[in-house]
Structure formats: C-alpha cells, structure tokens
Amino acid sequence: MNDTTRAQTVEAIIATHARTEGPLLPILHDVQHALGCVDAATEAQIALALNLSRAEVHGVVSFYHDFTEEPDPRPCVQLCRAEACQARGVEALVAAAEAAAGKRVRLATVYCLGLCSVGPAARAIGPGGDHLHARLTADTLAQVIENA
Amino acid sequence: MSAVTKTVRIPDDSLSLAVGADALAAAFVAAGCTVERTSSWGMHWLEPLVEVDGVGYGPATPADVAAILDGSSALNIGAIAEHPFIKPQQRLTFARAGRTRPLSLEDYAATGGWAGLHRARAMSGADVIAEVTQSGLRGRGGAGFPAGIKWQTVANAPGTRKYVVCNADEGDSGTFADRMLMEGDPFQLVEGLAIAAHAVGAQTAYIYTRSEYPHAIAKMRAAIIAARDIIAPLHMEVREGAGAYVCGEETSLLNSIEGKRGVVRAKPPLPALEGLFGCPTVVNNVLTIAAIPHILSEGGAAEYAALGVDRSLGTKPIQLAGNIKHGGLYETAFGITLHDLVYAIGGGTASGRPVKGVQVGGPLGAYLAPDQFDIPFDYEAYARADALIGHGGVTVFDDTADMGKMARFAMAFCAAESCGKCTPCRIGSTRAVEVIDRIRHGGAQAADPLSTMPQMHNARKSARSVDEEIALLEDLCETMKFGSLCALGGFAPYPVLSALKHWPEDFTNGDVQ
Numbered sequence: 001m002n003d004t005t006r007a008q009t010v011e012a013i014i015a016t017h018a019r020t021e022g023p024l025l026p027i028l029h030d031v032q033h034a035l036g037c038v039d040a041a042t043e044a045q046i047a048l049a050l051n052l053s054r055a056e057v058h059g060v061v062s063f064y065h066d067f068t069e070e071p072d073p074r075p076c077v078q079l080c081r082a083e084a085c086q087a088r089g090v091e092a093l094v095a096a097a098e099a100a101a102g103k104r105v106r107l108a109t110v111y112c113l114g115l116c117s118v119g120p121a122a123r124a125i126g127p128g129g130d131h132l133h134a135r136l137t138a139d140t141l142a143q144v145i146e147n148a
Numbered sequence: 149m150s151a152v153t154k155t156v157r158i159p160d161d162s163l164s165l166a167v168g169a170d171a172l173a174a175a176f177v178a179a180g181c182t183v184e185r186t187s188s189w190g191m192h193w194l195e196p197l198v199e200v201d202g203v204g205y206g207p208a209t210p211a212d213v214a215a216i217l218d219g220s221s222a223l224n225i226g227a228i229a230e231h232p233f234i235k236p237q238q239r240l241t242f243a244r245a246g247r248t249r250p251l252s253l254e255d256y257a258a259t260g261g262w263a264g265l266h267r268a269r270a271m272s273g274a275d276v277i278a279e280v281t282q283s284g285l286r287g288r289g290g291a292g293f294p295a296g297i298k299w300q301t302v303a304n305a306p307g308t309r310k311y312v313v314c315n316a317d318e319g320d321s322g323t324f325a326d327r328m329l330m331e332g333d334p335f336q337l338v339e340g341l342a343i344a345a346h347a348v349g350a351q352t353a354y355i356y357t358r359s360e361y362p363h364a365i366a367k368m369r370a371a372i373i374a375a376r377d378i379i380a381p382l383h384m385e386v387r388e389g390a391g392a393y394v395c396g397e398e399t400s401l402l403n404s405i406e407g408k409r410g411v412v413r414a415k416p417p418l419p420a421l422e423g424l425f426g427c428p429t430v431v432n433n434v435l436t437i438a439a440i441p442h443i444l445s446e447g448g449a450a451e452y453a454a455l456g457v458d459r460s461l462g463t464k465p466i467q468l469a470g471n472i473k474h475g476g477l478y479e480t481a482f483g484i485t486l487h488d489l490v491y492a493i494g495g496g497t498a499s500g501r502p503v504k505g506v507q508v509g510g511p512l513g514a515y516l517a518p519d520q521f522d523i524p525f526d527y528e529a530y531a532r533a534d535a536l537i538g539h540g541g542v543t544v545f546d547d548t549a550d551m552g553k554m555a556r557f558a559m560a561f562c563a564a565e566s567c568g569k570c571t572p573c574r575i576g577s578t579r580a581v582e583v584i585d586r587i588r589h590g591g592a593q594a595a596d597p598l599s600t601m602p603q604m605h606n607a608r609k610s611a612r613s614v615d616e617e618i619a620l621l622e623d624l625c626e627t628m629k630f631g632s633l634c635a636l637g638g639f640a641p642y643p644v645l646s647a648l649k650h651w652p653e654d655f656t657n658g659d660v661q
C-alpha cells in the first residue's frame with residue numbers, strides 16, 4: 001500500500017467514526033487492523049482530524065499493547081502465561097514453543113484468555129483466521145504454531 | 149444411526165470452540181442431526197459437552213458421534229440437570245447457562261427475559277433503586293460496593309447527561325464468568341443495563357470489553373442490534389479495550405473510553421458524580437448488572453436478599469480454575485468454604501497431586517494454604533484473613549508449584565501493567581522483583597553500587613543478608629499497600645506476602661530460574 005492509499009484508508013476510517021463519542025480508540029483499532037500498525041504519519045493524520053496534538057495520539061498508541069508503531073506481518077500465536085495456565089503447566093511448554101515458532105511465527109505472551117479451567121491456552125491469529133486452543137501439550141502447541 | 153433426525157445441543161462459547169466444538173458440531177450435522185448451538189453449562193472438564201434429550205456426553209470428539217447417537221457411548225454422564233456439579237448450584241445469574249441459544253430472542257423471552265425491564269419501566273427510578281438496595285447486591289467486580297448506593301448517587305447527581313458503563317474488562321487470571329455471561333446470555337446484560345439506565349436517568353450505556361474476548365464482543369454487538377427496539381431510546385454500544393490490564397480499574401476504563409491513555413484518576417471526584425466525559429456515571433461489573441433482571445422481577449429482591457451470609461447477600465458465580473479436576477462455573481450463595489469448592493466440588497487437582505494452595509481473586513488476590521480452607525466465601529471474612537474475593541476466581545496449584553516464583557510473577561505482572569501514575573507501584577514493583585530475586589539467590593553478594601555512591605547519604609553501604617532482604621521486601625510491600633493510588637499497586641503485595649508467610653522455604657531454597 002503506498003502513502004496515498006494509506007492516507008485514504010485512514011481518512012475513511014476516521015469518517016466512519018465521525019459521530020462516535022471518544023473516537024480515538026475505535027479509530028486506532030480499525031487502523032491497526034487495516035494497516036497492521038499505527039505509524040508516525042498516521043498518528044499525525046489522526047491528530048489533525050481529531051484536533052489533538054500528535055503527542056497526545058502517540059501517548060495513547062504507546063500506552064496500549066494492542067497498537068504497534070511498526071507492522072509485523074508474521075502470523076502470531078499468543079500463549080497465555082498467567083497464573084491459572086502456569087498452574088496447569090504452561091511454563092514447561094515455552095522453550096519448545098519458541099523453537100517451533102522460530103522467526104516465522106511471532107510468539108507473544110498474553111495474560112489470560114478466559115480459558116483458565118482448560119489451560120494451557122493460546123490464540124492463533126494468521127492467514128488461517130483467529131482461533132483459540134486449549135488443553136495444550138508440547139505436541140499440540142507445536143502443531144498450533146506450525147499451522148499458524 | 150437412528151432413523152429420526154435427532155436434535156443435539158452443543159455449546160458455542162469460546163471455551164467450547166477452543167476444545168473442538170465446531171468440528172464436533174460438523175460431525176453431527178454430517179451424521180444427519182440437527183445441531184443447536186447453546187451456551188455452556190459451565191462443566192469445563194467435560195467440554196465439548198453434547199446434549200441429546202437432556203443426557204450429556206463429554207468431552208466428545210467427532211470419533212464419538214456414532215456411539216453417542218446409538219446410546220452406547222462411555223462418555224454418558226446422565227441427565228445434565230441432575231449432575232452433582234449442577235444440581236446443588238443456586239443459579240440466578242446463570243439460570244440459562246446450557247439451556248438456551250445465546251442470541252435467540254425467542255429463547256430469552258420464553259425463559260423470563262425482559263420481565264424485569266418491563267416491571268422496572270412501570271416503576272419510578274427511585275423505586276427501582278430501592279429494590280436494588282433491598283436486595284443487598286454488592287459490586288461483583290472486586291470492591292463489593294453496594295450497587296444501590298452507587299445508583300442512588302448517580303440518580304441524585306445534578307445534570308441531565310448521565311451514563312451507565314459496564315466493566316467487562318475481566319483481566320484477572322482465573323476468571324471467566326463475565327466472558328461466559330456475555331457469550332452465553334448476552335440479552336441478560338442488555339436488559340440489566342437498560343434497567344440501570346432507566347433507574348439513574350442515563351441516555352447511553354457502554355460495555356467496555358477486553359480485546360482478548362473477540363467472541364464476547366461479537367455476541368454482545370449482535371445482541372444489542374437484535375434488542376434495539378426493546379431498549380430504545382437507550383443507546384448502547386460495545387467499546388473494545390486494547391490490551392491493558394489496568395483499564396479494568398474504573399477510572400482508567402473511563403479514560404480509555406474517552407480516548408485517553410488508561411491512566412488511573414485520583415478520587416474524588418467519584419465517577420458517580422464526575423465520570424465519563426465529566427458526567428455522572430454508574431460503573432458496574434458484568435455480573436453486578438446481570439444480577440439486576442432477576443432482582444427486578446416480581447419478588448426477586450427479597451429472594452436475593454434471603455441468600456448468603458452476613459453482609460454478603462445473594463449468589464456469587466465462582467470460577468474454579470487452574471490445576472483442578474472439575475474446573476468451571478459454580479454459582480452458589482455466599483458462605484461456601486474453600487474446602488468444599490476445591491475438594492468436594494472441584495475433585496482436587498487435575499494432576500492428582502496434593503493441593504499446595506489456591507489464589508482467590510485474581511493476580512492481586514492472596515494465596516491461601518489448605519489449613520485456611522474452612523474460610524467461608526464472604527467479603528468480610530476474606531478481608532479479615534488479608535485476602536480478597538475479588539471477581540470470584542479460585543486458582544488451584546498442586547505441590548509442584550514454586551510459590552516464590554509465583555510471588556515474583558505477581559510483582560513482575562504489576563510492573564508490566566502499572567499505569568505509571570504513582571511511584572510505589574511504578575517503581576516499587578520493579579524493585580520488589582529485584583529483591584525477590586536476591587532472596588531467592590541467597591541474599592546480595594555485594595552492596596548495591598548505587599547505594600554506595602557518596603550522594604546516597606541514607607543508603608545502606610554493605611550487602612544485606614537474606615533476612616534483611618526479606619525485611620526490606622515486607623517494608624516495600626507496606627509502602628505499596630498504603631501509598632498506591634489504586635488496587636493494582638495496593639494489592640500486588642497480597643499474593644507476595646501470603647506466599648512468603650505460608651511457604652517461606654520456596655523463597656530461600658526454591659529452584660531459582
């Protein structure tokens with residue numbers, strides 16, 4: 001996507017939230033989804049449209065884990081490493097998961113997917129869609145990463 | 149296979165999907181069955197649980213389809229409603245769990261849906277609030293503040309623009325009741341919010357849901373559209389969080405909806421007086437709001453108040469999580485003991501090993517040891533034990549758990565999720581991780597180079613022993629408890645101090661990593 005089409009995409013997103021109260025987060029979600037990141041140029045464009053300073057927009061982008069300043073087109077597997085999944089043995093799966101992911105898959109840590117009674121749990125987001133997986137073992141997690 | 153088309157019921161909540169419910173449903177369709185997608189009963193160790201004529205089979209895979217249909221399957225658990233995990237529960241908030249199709253308006257209306265809203269609308273806002281107060285309902289999100297008093301404050305506040313905000317951020321590990329409610333019975337939350345808005349005079353209701361819950365968001369959005377005419381003229385909208393745990397704190401949540409960094413606000417002003425966009429705002433947890441339709445139905449408030457103990461009235465949806473054999477959702481009146489929850493109901497650990505301890509109330513909750521398991525589920529009883537009920541998550545650990553490591557994790561989590569507004573939490577949590585590491589490595593090997601600098605007049609110039617490091621950790625925890633602006637920094641010391649108290653050996657000869 002070149003700069004002009006990016007700017008047009010962002011403009012269209014901003015327009016859909018013209019009547020939204022507190023539109024910044026909904027806009028950032030849509031931008032992150034459409035462009036894979038919220039870069040500096042986009043921050044400036046949003047700031048101008050919402051009558052904010054670029055620093056204010058940047059402050060918000062950098063506060064929330066979901067928004068990134070650079071795109072990462074790789075598939076992503078989010079592995080839950082919060083307490084309940086730790087109690088069910090997720091830590092023993094981490095090393096093998098990292099090996100399986102290599103550089104091809106982004107292995108991220110999340111704290112709880114709401115599947116705490118059937119952990120270890122993961123969410124895979126990639127070309128194949130957005131899917132949850134639970135009761136993971138070293139083998140099934142490697143499979144999830146493989147398929148991501 | 150039988151000649152008549154059978155109807156089988158399979159849940160479609162995200163937990164069931166995570167353990168293969170879609171493939172199972174497809175296999176039943178391929179076998180010629182009609183498949184109804186329902187909510188989950190909450191017996192998670194049995195998911196995906198298939199229901200055929202009231203009888204349950206689980207956990208089922210596509211390979212089990214033929215045996216389930218001819219009745220020969222060994223997965224048969226008998227009549228689901230009579231199951232020992234389900235039968236003793238007192239399900240008010242989760243009365244429809246497993247029984248209805250989440251987005252079916254027909255199912256919702258047929259099971260008493262909208263009765264509370266219709267009744268409330270025929271009453272004045274003040275009368276609705278009086279019934280909520282009479283029910284004794286307290287906030288289910290953590291602090292246990294009486295819902296009726298909060299609503300009253302908003303109703304009395306000057307101004308015509310008011311808001312109701314549902315806190316659906318459910319960031320605590322070990323909790324999933326909000327998710328189950330939103331995915332399984334979304335209309336109940338819509339109805340509860342509509343009643344709340346009527347009671348306090350609000351025009352807009354927001355549901356702030358964490359982005360880790362895409363299924364809950366989709367179900368809530370669909371439910372709001374389907375119920376639009378019923379709740380009109382109220383405007384209701386789902387807002388998606390962006391991966392910040394602290395946005396579950398109510399003032400940080402309001403900042404987030406306003407499009408700001410999710411930084412905690414100082415109180416006062418209370419959100420009830422100056423909340424969203426500076427207007428009077430009710431902020432309540434999903435389970436608080438979801439309890440409302442029942443309370444507002446005929447005789448509901450009195451029935452609610454008759455359950456529970458002391459000042460903890462009504463029912464609490466408890467979530468059994470972690471290393472537990474029978475994990476899932478258990479809604480019952482307050483007063484039940486941990487012993488009953490963990491052993492009688494939960495069946496002990498999933499690993500079959502002895503229980504080492506449980507954490508109640510999420511990442512900020514204390515760890516409780518088995519010798520404390522006679523404690524009744526009651527806000528005040530937990531407070532007296534330096535513990536908290538929080539959102540009602542019970543996470544079980546077996547004897548392989550390293551509690552020193554869990555204590556370190558509690559502080560590392562606090563450091564990662566701190567909003568950064570106040571020093572004890574922002575910096576104290578990081579320092580606490582370092583102190584715990586030193587304790588686990590047998591004390592500092594040398595004096596801290598920063599402390600030995602000439603400018604550091606009051607700092608210690610020699611290395612600390614393990615006992616001195618422990619005293620330092622306790623001191624730091626006290627500072628965080630009393631000096632933090634919100635409960636993230638204020639309660640992170642609880643898991644640490646409780647772990648240190650019950651399992652000191654895990655700090656001093658733990659397997660250090």
Ligand SMILES: Cc1cc2nc3c(=O)[nH]c(=O)nc-3n(C[C@H](O)[C@H](O)[C@H](O)COP(=O)(O)O)c2cc1C
Nearest residue numbers: 287288289315317318319396397398432433436635
């Ligand atoms: C760090 C932190 C996280 C919180 N997370 C949640 C949450 O996920 N859900 C929730 O309902 N309350 C959460 N709370 C409590 C809220 O601040 C607030 O007390 C609650 O939403 C009030 O609703 P209630 O009275 O119905 O419980 C959190 C508090 C803190 C300090």
Ligand code: SF4
Nearest residue numbers: 567569570573634637
């Ligand atoms: S205790 Fe932590 S999260 Fe709470 S206001 Fe202070 S810095 Fe922010």
Ligand code: FES
Nearest residue numbers: 080085113115116
């Ligand atoms: S702790 Fe892993 S899903 Fe909740």
